[in-house]
Amino acid sequence: MSERTVELEVLRYNPETDGEPHFQRYSVTCREEWVVLDALNHIKETVDPTLSYRWSCHMAVCGSCGMMIDGEPKLACKTFLRDYPGVIRVEPLAHFPVERDLVTVIDDFIAKLTRVKPYLIPKEEKPVAAGEYRQTPAQLKRYKQFTLCINCMLCYAACPEYGIIPKFLGPAAISLAHRWNQDSRDGGRAQRQEEIAATEGVWECSFTGACSEVCPEHVDPAAALQQVKIKSTVDWYLAHTMPWLNK
Amino acid sequence: MAEQVTRKPYVREVPRMLWFLRHPRYMRYMAREFSCLFIGAYTLMLVVGLKRLAEGPDAWAGFLAALGSPGAIVFHLFALAFSAYHSITWFRLTPKAMPVQIGDTFVADRVISGAHYAGWALVSLVVLWLAGAF
Protein backbone atom coordinates (compact mmCIF):
# COMPACT_ATOMS: atom_id res chain seq x y z
CA MET A 1 0.00 0.00 0.00
CA SER A 2 1.43 3.38 -0.94
CA GLU A 3 2.27 5.86 1.77
CA ARG A 4 3.20 9.49 1.63
CA THR A 5 3.81 12.34 3.98
CA VAL A 6 1.32 15.18 4.11
CA GLU A 7 1.61 18.46 5.94
CA LEU A 8 -1.40 19.68 7.84
CA GLU A 9 -1.77 23.18 9.18
CA VAL A 10 -4.35 22.94 11.92
CA LEU A 11 -6.00 25.81 13.76
CA ARG A 12 -5.39 25.54 17.49
CA TYR A 13 -7.20 27.45 20.18
CA ASN A 14 -7.10 26.74 23.87
CA PRO A 15 -9.57 28.98 25.75
CA GLU A 16 -7.62 28.49 28.98
CA THR A 17 -4.33 29.85 27.71
CA ASP A 18 -4.79 31.48 24.29
CA GLY A 19 -5.96 34.99 23.51
CA GLU A 20 -6.51 34.04 19.90
CA PRO A 21 -6.08 31.00 17.64
CA HIS A 22 -2.87 30.09 15.87
CA PHE A 23 -1.86 27.44 13.36
CA GLN A 24 0.16 24.37 14.17
CA ARG A 25 1.92 22.21 11.57
CA TYR A 26 1.88 18.44 11.66
CA SER A 27 3.59 16.01 9.29
CA VAL A 28 1.67 12.80 8.92
CA THR A 29 2.70 9.65 7.14
CA CYS A 30 -0.54 8.60 5.61
CA ARG A 31 -1.95 5.92 3.41
CA GLU A 32 -3.34 6.55 -0.03
CA GLU A 33 -6.97 6.00 0.95
CA TRP A 34 -6.94 8.17 4.06
CA VAL A 35 -9.35 11.02 4.58
CA VAL A 36 -8.57 14.16 6.58
CA LEU A 37 -10.27 12.64 9.63
CA ASP A 38 -7.85 9.67 9.52
CA ALA A 39 -4.94 12.09 9.60
CA LEU A 40 -6.44 13.97 12.57
CA ASN A 41 -7.03 10.69 14.41
CA HIS A 42 -3.46 9.66 13.68
CA ILE A 43 -2.16 12.95 15.07
CA LYS A 44 -4.27 12.61 18.19
CA GLU A 45 -3.21 9.02 18.81
CA THR A 46 0.50 9.31 18.08
CA VAL A 47 1.63 12.92 18.16
CA ASP A 48 -0.61 15.29 20.07
CA PRO A 49 -3.44 14.02 22.31
CA THR A 50 -4.53 17.58 23.07
CA LEU A 51 -6.01 18.15 19.60
CA SER A 52 -9.79 18.54 19.84
CA TYR A 53 -12.36 17.94 17.11
CA ARG A 54 -15.74 16.27 16.69
CA TRP A 55 -16.48 13.09 14.85
CA SER A 56 -18.45 9.92 15.26
CA CYS A 57 -19.51 7.84 12.28
CA HIS A 58 -16.61 8.15 9.83
CA MET A 59 -19.12 7.56 7.04
CA ALA A 60 -20.80 10.87 6.29
CA VAL A 61 -24.01 10.24 8.17
CA CYS A 62 -23.64 11.78 11.64
CA GLY A 63 -22.76 15.28 10.44
CA SER A 64 -20.33 16.05 13.26
CA CYS A 65 -16.98 16.32 11.46
CA GLY A 66 -17.64 19.47 9.43
CA MET A 67 -14.60 21.76 9.16
CA MET A 68 -12.94 24.17 6.76
CA ILE A 69 -10.43 22.31 4.61
CA ASP A 70 -8.39 24.71 2.50
CA GLY A 71 -11.10 27.29 3.03
CA GLU A 72 -13.95 25.06 1.90
CA PRO A 73 -16.58 23.62 4.28
CA LYS A 74 -16.16 19.84 4.14
CA LEU A 75 -16.84 16.66 6.06
CA ALA A 76 -13.42 15.53 7.27
CA CYS A 77 -14.48 11.90 6.89
CA LYS A 78 -15.36 12.36 3.23
CA THR A 79 -12.39 14.44 2.14
CA PHE A 80 -9.48 12.45 0.74
CA LEU A 81 -5.95 13.63 1.46
CA ARG A 82 -4.88 12.57 -2.03
CA ASP A 83 -7.03 15.33 -3.54
CA TYR A 84 -4.81 17.97 -1.92
CA PRO A 85 -1.31 18.40 -3.32
CA GLY A 86 0.20 20.91 -0.89
CA VAL A 87 -0.08 21.79 2.78
CA ILE A 88 -3.65 21.23 3.92
CA ARG A 89 -5.15 23.95 6.04
CA VAL A 90 -7.72 22.72 8.54
CA GLU A 91 -9.90 25.19 10.44
CA PRO A 92 -13.14 25.04 12.42
CA LEU A 93 -16.35 25.70 10.47
CA ALA A 94 -16.58 29.35 9.47
CA HIS A 95 -19.21 31.65 11.00
CA PHE A 96 -19.39 29.70 14.28
CA PRO A 97 -17.47 30.69 17.42
CA VAL A 98 -14.49 28.47 18.21
CA GLU A 99 -14.90 26.51 21.44
CA ARG A 100 -11.49 24.80 21.23
CA ASP A 101 -9.30 23.85 18.27
CA LEU A 102 -11.65 22.49 15.59
CA VAL A 103 -14.67 22.36 17.87
CA THR A 104 -17.25 25.10 17.32
CA VAL A 105 -20.14 26.42 19.40
CA ILE A 106 -23.29 25.29 17.60
CA ASP A 107 -25.98 26.45 20.04
CA ASP A 108 -27.24 28.99 17.52
CA PHE A 109 -27.99 26.35 14.91
CA ILE A 110 -29.62 23.99 17.41
CA ALA A 111 -31.88 26.79 18.67
CA LYS A 112 -32.92 27.70 15.13
CA LEU A 113 -33.56 24.10 14.22
CA THR A 114 -35.85 23.79 17.24
CA ARG A 115 -37.75 26.93 16.29
CA VAL A 116 -38.86 25.60 12.89
CA LYS A 117 -40.49 22.49 14.43
CA PRO A 118 -38.80 19.92 12.22
CA TYR A 119 -41.17 17.08 13.00
CA LEU A 120 -44.58 15.89 11.91
CA ILE A 121 -47.48 18.04 13.08
CA PRO A 122 -50.33 15.79 11.92
CA LYS A 123 -53.00 17.35 9.77
CA GLU A 124 -55.57 15.19 11.50
CA GLU A 125 -54.93 13.54 14.85
CA LYS A 126 -56.04 9.98 14.92
CA PRO A 127 -55.67 7.17 17.42
CA VAL A 128 -52.92 4.62 16.87
CA ALA A 129 -55.62 2.02 16.33
CA ALA A 130 -56.76 3.92 13.24
CA GLY A 131 -53.59 2.89 11.46
CA GLU A 132 -50.75 4.72 9.75
CA TYR A 133 -50.79 7.97 7.82
CA ARG A 134 -50.53 6.72 4.28
CA GLN A 135 -48.64 8.36 1.48
CA THR A 136 -48.17 7.68 -2.23
CA PRO A 137 -44.69 7.44 -3.82
CA ALA A 138 -45.34 10.75 -5.58
CA GLN A 139 -46.18 12.42 -2.26
CA LEU A 140 -42.98 11.01 -0.79
CA LYS A 141 -40.91 12.18 -3.74
CA ARG A 142 -42.16 15.71 -3.23
CA TYR A 143 -40.02 16.20 -0.10
CA LYS A 144 -37.61 13.24 -0.09
CA GLN A 145 -34.53 15.19 -1.09
CA PHE A 146 -34.96 17.54 1.88
CA THR A 147 -34.97 14.62 4.34
CA LEU A 148 -31.35 13.83 3.54
CA CYS A 149 -29.96 16.62 5.73
CA ILE A 150 -27.49 15.40 8.36
CA ASN A 151 -27.28 18.73 10.23
CA CYS A 152 -23.61 19.11 9.45
CA MET A 153 -23.84 22.92 9.15
CA LEU A 154 -21.53 23.11 6.14
CA CYS A 155 -24.19 25.25 4.49
CA TYR A 156 -24.03 27.77 7.36
CA ALA A 157 -20.26 27.96 7.00
CA ALA A 158 -20.65 28.59 3.26
CA CYS A 159 -23.50 31.10 3.42
CA PRO A 160 -22.18 34.68 3.28
CA GLU A 161 -25.52 36.07 4.44
CA TYR A 162 -25.35 34.00 7.64
CA GLY A 163 -21.85 35.38 8.18
CA ILE A 164 -23.11 38.95 7.77
CA ILE A 165 -26.48 38.51 9.50
CA PRO A 166 -26.13 36.00 12.35
CA LYS A 167 -29.87 36.17 13.09
CA PHE A 168 -30.69 34.64 9.70
CA LEU A 169 -32.39 31.26 10.26
CA GLY A 170 -30.16 29.80 7.59
CA PRO A 171 -30.25 27.11 4.90
CA ALA A 172 -30.63 23.83 6.79
CA ALA A 173 -33.30 25.00 9.25
CA ILE A 174 -35.46 26.49 6.50
CA SER A 175 -34.96 23.45 4.25
CA LEU A 176 -36.09 21.17 7.05
CA ALA A 177 -39.14 23.32 7.70
CA HIS A 178 -39.87 23.10 3.97
CA ARG A 179 -39.41 19.33 4.13
CA TRP A 180 -42.28 19.04 6.61
CA ASN A 181 -44.39 21.67 4.87
CA GLN A 182 -44.17 19.61 1.69
CA ASP A 183 -45.28 16.45 3.49
CA SER A 184 -48.86 15.44 2.65
CA ARG A 185 -49.43 14.17 6.22
CA ASP A 186 -48.37 17.42 7.83
CA GLY A 187 -50.55 20.34 8.88
CA GLY A 188 -48.00 22.55 10.61
CA ARG A 189 -47.15 24.98 7.84
CA ALA A 190 -48.92 27.97 9.39
CA GLN A 191 -46.88 27.53 12.59
CA ARG A 192 -43.60 27.20 10.72
CA GLN A 193 -44.37 30.21 8.51
CA GLU A 194 -44.21 32.34 11.66
CA GLU A 195 -40.49 31.60 11.70
CA ILE A 196 -39.45 30.97 8.12
CA ALA A 197 -41.54 33.70 6.45
CA ALA A 198 -40.38 36.24 9.03
CA THR A 199 -37.81 38.87 8.11
CA GLU A 200 -35.00 36.88 9.69
CA GLY A 201 -36.28 33.75 8.03
CA VAL A 202 -36.05 33.19 4.33
CA TRP A 203 -35.93 36.91 3.46
CA GLU A 204 -32.30 37.28 4.45
CA CYS A 205 -31.38 34.81 1.70
CA SER A 206 -29.96 36.42 -1.44
CA PHE A 207 -29.69 33.15 -3.37
CA THR A 208 -25.93 33.01 -3.37
CA GLY A 209 -26.36 29.29 -3.82
CA ALA A 210 -23.22 28.51 -1.82
CA CYS A 211 -25.17 26.21 0.53
CA SER A 212 -26.14 23.89 -2.30
CA GLU A 213 -22.60 23.84 -3.66
CA VAL A 214 -21.13 22.59 -0.39
CA CYS A 215 -23.92 20.33 0.91
CA PRO A 216 -22.46 16.81 1.15
CA GLU A 217 -25.88 15.16 0.94
CA HIS A 218 -27.18 17.09 -2.10
CA VAL A 219 -30.11 18.44 -0.16
CA ASP A 220 -30.00 21.57 -2.33
CA PRO A 221 -31.07 23.95 0.44
CA ALA A 222 -30.96 26.92 -1.95
CA ALA A 223 -33.79 25.32 -3.92
CA ALA A 224 -35.86 24.87 -0.76
CA LEU A 225 -35.36 28.51 0.18
CA GLN A 226 -36.43 29.79 -3.24
CA GLN A 227 -39.54 27.64 -3.09
CA VAL A 228 -40.33 29.02 0.35
CA LYS A 229 -39.93 32.58 -0.95
CA ILE A 230 -42.29 31.98 -3.84
CA LYS A 231 -44.91 30.27 -1.69
CA SER A 232 -44.69 32.97 0.98
CA THR A 233 -45.05 35.66 -1.68
CA VAL A 234 -48.12 33.98 -3.16
CA ASP A 235 -49.53 33.69 0.38
CA TRP A 236 -48.97 37.37 1.02
CA TYR A 237 -50.53 38.60 -2.20
CA LEU A 238 -53.51 36.31 -1.81
CA ALA A 239 -54.04 37.41 1.77
CA HIS A 240 -53.81 41.10 0.87
CA THR A 241 -55.74 41.17 -2.38
CA MET A 242 -58.42 38.65 -1.49
CA PRO A 243 -59.09 39.27 2.18
CA TRP A 244 -62.18 37.08 2.13
CA LEU A 245 -59.81 34.11 1.95
CA ASN A 246 -58.52 34.97 5.41
CA LYS A 247 -60.07 33.05 8.19
CA MET B 1 -14.77 17.91 42.97
CA ALA B 2 -15.70 18.79 39.44
CA GLU B 3 -12.96 20.34 37.40
CA GLN B 4 -13.56 23.92 36.34
CA VAL B 5 -14.11 24.15 32.61
CA THR B 6 -13.08 27.37 30.97
CA ARG B 7 -15.39 28.58 28.23
CA LYS B 8 -14.21 31.50 26.17
CA PRO B 9 -15.44 31.00 22.63
CA TYR B 10 -13.40 32.84 20.06
CA VAL B 11 -15.41 34.74 17.46
CA ARG B 12 -13.83 35.21 14.05
CA GLU B 13 -15.12 38.42 12.50
CA VAL B 14 -16.32 38.44 8.89
CA PRO B 15 -14.65 41.30 6.96
CA ARG B 16 -17.28 44.00 6.52
CA MET B 17 -16.75 44.69 2.86
CA LEU B 18 -14.26 42.47 1.10
CA TRP B 19 -15.45 39.08 2.37
CA PHE B 20 -16.35 38.08 -1.18
CA LEU B 21 -12.67 37.97 -2.18
CA ARG B 22 -12.32 34.86 -0.05
CA HIS B 23 -13.76 32.42 -2.54
CA PRO B 24 -14.38 32.32 -6.31
CA ARG B 25 -18.03 31.41 -5.76
CA TYR B 26 -18.55 34.64 -3.83
CA MET B 27 -16.94 36.59 -6.65
CA ARG B 28 -19.26 34.94 -9.18
CA TYR B 29 -22.15 35.91 -6.92
CA MET B 30 -20.98 39.51 -6.79
CA ALA B 31 -20.58 39.60 -10.58
CA ARG B 32 -24.18 38.42 -10.86
CA GLU B 33 -25.37 41.05 -8.41
CA PHE B 34 -23.41 43.79 -10.19
CA SER B 35 -25.48 43.12 -13.29
CA CYS B 36 -28.17 45.21 -11.59
CA LEU B 37 -26.06 48.36 -12.03
CA PHE B 38 -25.95 47.87 -15.79
CA ILE B 39 -29.56 46.79 -16.17
CA GLY B 40 -30.70 49.70 -13.99
CA ALA B 41 -28.53 52.27 -15.77
CA TYR B 42 -29.57 50.97 -19.17
CA THR B 43 -33.25 51.19 -18.28
CA LEU B 44 -32.78 54.77 -17.08
CA MET B 45 -31.13 55.44 -20.42
CA LEU B 46 -34.25 54.12 -22.13
CA VAL B 47 -36.32 56.57 -20.06
CA VAL B 48 -34.11 59.37 -21.34
CA GLY B 49 -34.69 58.01 -24.84
CA LEU B 50 -38.46 58.28 -24.35
CA LYS B 51 -38.00 61.86 -23.23
CA ARG B 52 -36.03 62.63 -26.40
CA LEU B 53 -38.65 60.89 -28.50
CA ALA B 54 -41.40 62.98 -26.93
CA GLU B 55 -39.40 66.15 -27.64
CA GLY B 56 -39.44 65.65 -31.38
CA PRO B 57 -37.34 64.54 -34.35
CA ASP B 58 -34.31 66.70 -33.61
CA ALA B 59 -34.02 65.59 -30.01
CA TRP B 60 -34.39 61.99 -31.10
CA ALA B 61 -31.67 62.39 -33.73
CA GLY B 62 -29.44 63.77 -31.00
CA PHE B 63 -30.17 60.74 -28.83
CA LEU B 64 -29.28 58.37 -31.65
CA ALA B 65 -26.07 60.30 -32.28
CA ALA B 66 -25.15 60.10 -28.60
CA LEU B 67 -25.54 56.31 -28.77
CA GLY B 68 -22.63 56.32 -31.21
CA SER B 69 -20.16 58.00 -28.84
CA PRO B 70 -17.27 55.81 -27.70
CA GLY B 71 -18.46 56.00 -24.10
CA ALA B 72 -21.93 54.78 -25.06
CA ILE B 73 -20.49 51.91 -27.10
CA VAL B 74 -18.26 50.79 -24.22
CA PHE B 75 -21.18 51.05 -21.81
CA HIS B 76 -23.33 48.96 -24.16
CA LEU B 77 -20.70 46.25 -24.41
CA PHE B 78 -20.40 45.98 -20.63
CA ALA B 79 -24.17 46.14 -20.19
CA LEU B 80 -24.63 43.41 -22.79
CA ALA B 81 -22.12 41.13 -21.07
CA PHE B 82 -23.54 41.67 -17.58
CA SER B 83 -27.17 41.39 -18.62
CA ALA B 84 -26.43 38.18 -20.50
CA TYR B 85 -24.72 36.87 -17.35
CA HIS B 86 -27.86 37.78 -15.43
CA SER B 87 -29.99 35.84 -17.94
CA ILE B 88 -27.74 32.78 -17.82
CA THR B 89 -27.64 32.65 -14.03
CA TRP B 90 -31.36 33.39 -13.71
CA PHE B 91 -32.41 30.57 -16.02
CA ARG B 92 -29.86 28.19 -14.53
CA LEU B 93 -31.51 28.70 -11.13
CA THR B 94 -35.11 28.68 -12.36
CA PRO B 95 -35.58 24.89 -11.99
CA LYS B 96 -34.60 25.16 -8.33
CA ALA B 97 -37.20 27.80 -7.63
CA MET B 98 -39.90 26.16 -9.72
CA PRO B 99 -39.40 22.42 -9.90
CA VAL B 100 -41.93 20.48 -11.95
CA GLN B 101 -43.03 17.14 -10.57
CA ILE B 102 -44.80 14.71 -12.86
CA GLY B 103 -45.97 11.65 -10.95
CA ASP B 104 -43.02 10.10 -9.12
CA THR B 105 -40.31 12.09 -10.86
CA PHE B 106 -39.11 15.63 -11.22
CA VAL B 107 -38.44 17.05 -14.67
CA ALA B 108 -34.63 17.27 -15.00
CA ASP B 109 -33.15 20.68 -14.19
CA ARG B 110 -31.44 20.90 -17.54
CA VAL B 111 -34.74 20.39 -19.35
CA ILE B 112 -36.34 23.32 -17.51
CA SER B 113 -33.26 25.50 -17.91
CA GLY B 114 -32.94 24.45 -21.53
CA ALA B 115 -36.53 25.41 -22.27
CA HIS B 116 -35.87 28.84 -20.77
CA TYR B 117 -32.67 29.31 -22.78
CA ALA B 118 -34.56 28.36 -25.93
CA GLY B 119 -37.35 30.79 -25.02
CA TRP B 120 -34.77 33.51 -24.44
CA ALA B 121 -33.25 32.91 -27.89
CA LEU B 122 -36.69 32.95 -29.47
CA VAL B 123 -37.74 36.19 -27.74
CA SER B 124 -34.47 37.81 -28.81
CA LEU B 125 -34.90 36.79 -32.44
CA VAL B 126 -38.53 37.91 -32.52
CA VAL B 127 -37.63 41.31 -31.06
CA LEU B 128 -34.79 41.75 -33.55
CA TRP B 129 -37.12 40.79 -36.37
CA LEU B 130 -39.96 43.05 -35.21
CA ALA B 131 -37.51 45.91 -34.91
CA GLY B 132 -36.41 45.32 -38.45
CA ALA B 133 -32.81 44.56 -37.57
CA PHE B 134 -32.48 41.95 -40.30
Add this chain to the structure above:
Amino acid sequence: MATSNKPIVWGPFAAGGTLTAFLTPVLILLTLLAGLGHAPDLLAYDALRAFAAHGIVKLGLVVVIFLSLWSAAHRLRITCYDLGLRADTLVATLVYAVAIAGTVAAAAYLLRLNPV
Protein backbone atom coordinates in the same frame (compact mmCIF):
# COMPACT_ATOMS: atom_id res chain seq x y z
CA MET C 1 -42.09 36.49 15.30
CA ALA C 2 -44.47 37.42 12.55
CA THR C 3 -44.48 36.83 8.84
CA SER C 4 -42.78 39.60 6.95
CA ASN C 5 -44.09 42.06 4.39
CA LYS C 6 -41.00 41.47 2.24
CA PRO C 7 -43.17 39.86 -0.47
CA ILE C 8 -44.34 43.36 -1.47
CA VAL C 9 -40.88 44.21 -2.71
CA TRP C 10 -39.75 40.70 -3.57
CA GLY C 11 -42.68 39.90 -5.90
CA PRO C 12 -41.85 42.64 -8.44
CA PHE C 13 -38.14 41.83 -8.01
CA ALA C 14 -38.71 38.22 -9.07
CA ALA C 15 -41.02 39.26 -11.91
CA GLY C 16 -38.51 41.88 -13.07
CA GLY C 17 -35.61 39.46 -12.81
CA THR C 18 -37.42 37.08 -15.14
CA LEU C 19 -38.47 39.81 -17.53
CA THR C 20 -35.00 41.36 -17.78
CA ALA C 21 -33.46 37.92 -18.26
CA PHE C 22 -35.61 37.46 -21.36
CA LEU C 23 -35.61 40.99 -22.69
CA THR C 24 -32.75 43.26 -21.62
CA PRO C 25 -29.90 41.71 -23.63
CA VAL C 26 -31.77 42.06 -26.92
CA LEU C 27 -32.83 45.63 -26.12
CA ILE C 28 -29.20 46.47 -25.46
CA LEU C 29 -28.32 44.84 -28.75
CA LEU C 30 -30.83 47.08 -30.56
CA THR C 31 -29.40 50.33 -29.22
CA LEU C 32 -25.87 49.01 -29.67
CA LEU C 33 -26.62 48.42 -33.35
CA ALA C 34 -27.95 51.96 -33.54
CA GLY C 35 -24.77 53.27 -31.94
CA LEU C 36 -22.69 51.35 -34.45
CA GLY C 37 -24.55 53.00 -37.31
CA HIS C 38 -26.88 50.11 -38.16
CA ALA C 39 -30.01 51.45 -36.51
CA PRO C 40 -32.86 48.95 -36.87
CA ASP C 41 -35.82 50.32 -38.88
CA LEU C 42 -37.97 50.67 -35.78
CA LEU C 43 -35.58 53.23 -34.28
CA ALA C 44 -36.24 55.73 -37.07
CA TYR C 45 -38.16 58.67 -35.59
CA ASP C 46 -41.43 58.25 -37.50
CA ALA C 47 -41.57 54.48 -37.04
CA LEU C 48 -40.81 54.59 -33.32
CA ARG C 49 -43.15 57.49 -32.68
CA ALA C 50 -46.03 55.70 -34.38
CA PHE C 51 -45.19 52.48 -32.55
CA ALA C 52 -44.98 54.10 -29.10
CA ALA C 53 -48.23 55.98 -29.64
CA HIS C 54 -50.32 52.80 -29.34
CA GLY C 55 -52.05 52.49 -25.98
CA ILE C 56 -51.01 48.85 -25.57
CA VAL C 57 -47.39 49.62 -26.39
CA LYS C 58 -47.36 52.47 -23.90
CA LEU C 59 -48.68 50.21 -21.19
CA GLY C 60 -46.18 47.50 -22.11
CA LEU C 61 -43.27 49.95 -22.01
CA VAL C 62 -44.28 51.28 -18.62
CA VAL C 63 -44.52 47.75 -17.22
CA VAL C 64 -41.14 46.79 -18.69
CA ILE C 65 -39.49 49.92 -17.34
CA PHE C 66 -41.04 49.55 -13.90
CA LEU C 67 -40.12 45.89 -13.46
CA SER C 68 -36.60 46.40 -14.82
CA LEU C 69 -35.91 49.36 -12.57
CA TRP C 70 -37.49 47.70 -9.56
CA SER C 71 -35.55 44.47 -9.82
CA ALA C 72 -32.31 46.37 -10.34
CA ALA C 73 -33.13 48.58 -7.35
CA HIS C 74 -33.87 45.62 -5.10
CA ARG C 75 -30.68 43.87 -6.07
CA LEU C 76 -28.69 47.03 -5.54
CA ARG C 77 -30.19 47.35 -2.07
CA ILE C 78 -28.98 43.87 -1.16
CA THR C 79 -25.58 44.43 -2.75
CA CYS C 80 -25.13 47.59 -0.69
CA TYR C 81 -25.81 45.59 2.46
CA ASP C 82 -23.46 42.82 1.32
CA LEU C 83 -20.71 45.38 0.72
CA GLY C 84 -20.96 46.86 4.19
CA LEU C 85 -23.41 49.71 3.64
CA ARG C 86 -25.76 48.61 6.38
CA ALA C 87 -28.14 51.61 6.51
CA ASP C 88 -30.78 49.41 4.88
CA THR C 89 -33.85 51.60 5.38
CA LEU C 90 -32.15 54.60 3.84
CA VAL C 91 -30.73 52.62 0.93
CA ALA C 92 -34.07 50.91 0.29
CA THR C 93 -35.97 54.21 0.31
CA LEU C 94 -33.52 55.75 -2.13
CA VAL C 95 -33.30 52.94 -4.65
CA TYR C 96 -37.03 52.20 -4.72
CA ALA C 97 -37.73 55.94 -5.03
CA VAL C 98 -35.47 56.13 -8.09
CA ALA C 99 -37.27 53.13 -9.62
CA ILE C 100 -40.67 54.72 -9.06
CA ALA C 101 -39.52 58.15 -10.27
CA GLY C 102 -38.09 56.61 -13.44
CA THR C 103 -41.36 54.81 -14.10
CA VAL C 104 -43.46 57.93 -13.53
CA ALA C 105 -41.18 59.94 -15.82
CA ALA C 106 -41.45 57.29 -18.54
CA ALA C 107 -45.24 57.31 -18.24
CA ALA C 108 -45.31 61.11 -18.47
CA TYR C 109 -43.17 61.14 -21.63
CA LEU C 110 -45.30 58.43 -23.20
CA LEU C 111 -48.49 60.39 -22.47
CA ARG C 112 -47.09 63.23 -24.56
CA LEU C 113 -46.93 60.94 -27.60
CA ASN C 114 -50.37 61.25 -29.14
CA PRO C 115 -51.32 59.10 -32.10
CA VAL C 116 -50.50 60.94 -35.31
